[in-house]
Amino acid sequence: MKIVVTGGAGFIGSNLVDYLVKKKHKVIVIDNFSTGLKNNLKLSQKKVKIINKDISYNNNLDRIFKGVDYVFHLAGLADIVPSIEKPESYFRSNVLGTFNILEACRKNKIKKIIYAASASCYGLPKKFPTNELEKINVKYPYAFTKWQGEELVKHWFEIYKLPYISMRFFNVYGPRSRTSGAYGAVFGVFLAQKVAKRPLTVVGSGKQTRDFIHITDIVEALYKAAFSKVEGKIYNVGSGKETSVNKIANLISKKRISIPKRPGEPDRSLSDIKKIKKDLNWRPKVSIEKGVQDLLENLHHWKKAPVWTPKKIKKATKVWFKFLKKK
DSSP states (O other), rough: OOOEEETSSSSHHHHHHHHHHHHHHEEEEEOSSSOOOGGGTTTTTTTEEEOOOOSSSSSSHHHHHTTOOOEOOOOOOOOOHHHHHHHHHHHIIIIIIIHHHHOOOOOOOOTEEEEEGGGGGGGGGGSSBOOSSSSOOSSHHHHHHHHHHHHHHHHHHHHHOOEEEEEEEEESTTTTTTOOHHHHOHHHHHHHHTTTTEEEEEETSSSSSSSSEEEHHHHHHHHHHHHSSSSEEEEEEEEEEEEEHHHHHHHHHHHEEOOOOTTTTOOOBBBBOHHHHHOOOOOOOHHHHHHHHHHHHTTGTTSSSSSHHHHHHHHHHHHHHHHHSOO
16 A cells, blocks of 8 residues: 655654555655654665655645555644644644645545544543543643644545544653653653663652553554544544553652642543444553563663753743643
């Protein structure tokens, strides 16, 4: 099959590209390398076509999608603080960019688009485990724009009959996860601190939980979604298990310090994955212990990552506290 992967040089995208190449598919990567890295594609770069392009602008997109069978739309901007500081950039990338991709798909009659949505659309959910019918309650521009992208994908299915599956990712981790840019994901922060022999900065009590899902499980879910007969569905993609930040810290290092709890962050995260298990015959395979151990055996990846100290974190999250604290 001829397949387009937008954001194919990113964390999730590059792992998916490697998987598709192994399956002998013809792959086109679209990425503007604002956050993705060419080095992420070193295993597959000789076997894929790489197009350096910003999907916010619809220049020649239609031509690129000619003869394409499937599209994995993973491109977009992430992180909370930058989305509060630069909402226009997030709207352009995550909403307008999705519109442009959908139009290219529609005009070229592709078989199915798989959209990378976000569990951040649930905000502070009231029910655990959280299923796909939970009320949408977006808390910041990143979450809002990813949800708006999903709404566009749904609408193009309803009006133009463009087949889709939207996958709401929970906390994805694993090899090639982003190590630069805004302060954010716990693994990037902790592992860089481990390499630098600094204490881990645990937010609040550390008792808060997240649903961590390994990248290899995500890639398998994406692949099954594309090549299934299912269309017009939304799925949670998580491990179906909640792990405390303290447990993650214990698996990585004994040194730790506490920093203030951030407003607007959920205390719990737990996905209900019964729907995707039933429809796509998919289930997560990598335990959190095995996933963390694999990362610890490849610590060199975090040697050049920024090392966050309490002082740097306080400065980086100043906007977070300003806009998300309760009035």
